[in-house]
Amino acid sequence: MSAVDWEPRLLAFVCNWAYYTPSERAQVDQVAENGRDQVVRVPCSGRVSPFLLLNALQQGFDAILLVGCEAESCHYRDGSRLAQRRLRTLCQFLEYLGVEQGRIHLYWRSPLPDRPFNTLAAEAKAAARDLGPATVLVQTGER
Amino acid sequence: MNEATQRLCALASELLSSGRVDVVLGFERGSLPLRSRPLHARTPTEAGRLVLDGFSESNLARFLCNLAGQRVGIVARGCEARSLTVLLQEHQIEREQVIIIAVPCVGIIDRRRIEAETPATVLAAAEVEDEILLRTHTDEIRLPRQEYLCRACQACDAPAPQGDFTLGEPLAHTPNCNLADGAGAQSPAERWAAFATETARCIRCYACREACPLCYCPECFVDHSQPHWAPGGVEPKGVQFWHIIRAYHQAGRCARCGACERACPMGISLVHLTDKLNHIVEDLFGPGTGLELDAQARGVAKEEQG
Numbered sequence: 001m002s003a004v005d006w007e008p009r010l011l012a013f014v015c016n017w018a019y020y021t022p023s024e025r026a027q028v029d030q031v032a033e034n035g036r037d038q039v040v041r042v043p044c045s046g047r048v049s050p051f052l053l054l055n056a057l058q059q060g061f062d063a064i065l066l067v068g069c070e071a072e073s074c075h076y077r078d079g080s081r082l083a084q085r086r087l088r089t090l091c092q093f094l095e096y097l098g099v100e101q102g103r104i105h106l107y108w109r110s111p112l113p114d115r116p117f118n119t120l121a122a123e124a125k126a127a128a129r130d131l132g133p134a135t136v137l138v139q140t141g142e143r
Numbered sequence: 144m145n146e147a148t149q150r151l152c153a154l155a156s157e158l159l160s161s162g163r164v165d166v167v168l169g170f171e172r173g174s175l176p177l178r179s180r181p182l183h184a185r186t187p188t189e190a191g192r193l194v195l196d197g198f199s200e201s202n203l204a205r206f207l208c209n210l211a212g213q214r215v216g217i218v219a220r221g222c223e224a225r226s227l228t229v230l231l232q233e234h235q236i237e238r239e240q241v242i243i244i245a246v247p248c249v250g251i252i253d254r255r256r257i258e259a260e261t262p263a264t265v266l267a268a269a270e271v272e273d274e275i276l277l278r279t280h281t282d283e284i285r286l287p288r289q290e291y292l293c294r295a296c297q298a299c300d301a302p303a304p305q306g307d308f309t310l311g312e313p314l315a316h317t318p319n320c321n322l323a324d325g326a327g328a329q330s331p332a333e334r335w336a337a338f339a340t341e342t343a344r345c346i347r348c349y350a351c352r353e354a355c356p357l358c359y360c361p362e363c364f365v366d367h368s369q370p371h372w373a374p375g376g377v378e379p380k381g382v383q384f385w386h387i388i389r390a391y392h393q394a395g396r397c398a399r400c401g402a403c404e405r406a407c408p409m410g411i412s413l414v415h416l417t418d419k420l421n422h423i424v425e426d427l428f429g430p431g432t433g434l435e436l437d438a439q440a441r442g443v444a445k446e447e448q449g
Contacts, residue, residue, distance in 0.1 A: 050388065050391055051364070051372050051388065054384060054387060054388065055372070055384075058380055058383075058384065085427075085428075088427060089391075089394050089395075089420070089423055089424060089427060090391060092423045092427075093387075093390070093391060093394070093416075093419070093420055093423060094387075095331070096334065096416075096419050096423075097331075097334060097335060097338055097387065097416075098331040098332060098333075098334045098335025098336075098338065099331070099335075100331060136331075136335045137383065139378075139379060139380035139383075
């Protein structure tokens with residue numbers, strides 16, 4: 001594949017409650033239909049441990065998107081708050097280690113009408129497209 | 144034997160003979176030059192073996208979690224006191240369980256650097272005032288003590304703790320380096336290259352984990368087999384995963400004692416990672432590690448505190 005038609009691979013972690021209505025859910029699933037990108041639905045963004053993000057980077061995903069609810073509207077009261085604390089710290093740390101800014105996107109969604117999922121996914125991929133293929137941490141060879 | 148050591152031995156003997164503590168944690172002379180080893184003194188006679196010197200590399204707070212139910216007197220330098228504070232905040236030990244013998248610390252000597260720079264085998268070593276006196280087969284060498292301190296000790300900003308007993312005069316020490324700074328000036332790609340090169344030497348012995356006073360989990364994530372997060376062996380995948388998550392688990396907790404670095408048989412130096420994480424957590428959530436016992440537990444972001 002030449003550099004011109006290189007497309008970033010996206011991995012999205014999506015809280016079930018952030019996109020709850022059937023039409024929103026359908027939109028989330030649609031993103032993964034191209035067969036390259038992947039969407040992982042989680043019961044709450046608090047389920048996303050730093051292990052999962054790090055593992056995704058090692059598997060060679062070029063863009064990682066996490067969509068959770070705003071802290072105040074978390075279905076499980078504290079899950080989103082915990083996720084925000086863990087992952088904000090982790091993202092700053094990974095940036096220090098050399099993972100480019102713009103590889104990992106965290107978005108905390110309001111319960112009011114907010115930006116649709118496909119826009120967020122497109123933005124994450126656009127940012128990764130500018131950065132080029134991920135190199136830092138990537139370990140694709142299975143041992 | 145210097146005056147501070149004599150006072151320490153006397154105090155430890157008294158604490159043990161009066162039954163106020165079951166064990167005093169300190170250091171005794173090791174069998175090799177440039178090394179002192181941890182001592183669990185349980186009788187006044189054993190307490191006579193205690194020493195205070197710059198060759199004591201371990202962090203004594205490491206042993207506390209294994210001494211549950213016993214009353215422990217602990218010889219605490221600045222880094223040990225900071226570790227103790229974190230252990231108390233995290234409810235790993237009870238305050239009533241420990242008697243803190245605070246010792247103003249003048250820094251731990253970087254043994255590896257001395258061994259690397261001395262052409263002949265060091266047969267004996269001693270600290271005399273501001274100098275390190277080394278004896279080899281052929282001659283005697285004097286080195287300026289201040290220049291041979293560990294990196295973590297050079298960066299230490301709180302070497303003189305408060306305790307139940309305090310030995311010696313309080314010290315004023317100005318840190319002359321910042322652990323995270325050196326790497327901060329590099330570009331992301333350079334930082335990554337430095338991290339990858341440094342960790343490539345790792346043999347996964349987990350000495351860093353065993354030496355760390357704050358790695359007290361009964362089961363470490365790296366030992367989990369389902370899921371197997373960090374594959375064993377020395378391939379970069381598992382090694383990098385291990386070092387990143389090990390540092391991340393110290394976020395905002397690391398006492399910056401540098402025991403991990405000193406314990407590493409391969410000389411891997413990654414204290415700047417946990418130091419950087421301390422700064423990140425401080426920016427996001429508030430004040431420094433292990434300095435105030437009453438400080439609010441971490442986890443409430445600054446903006447939430449209002």
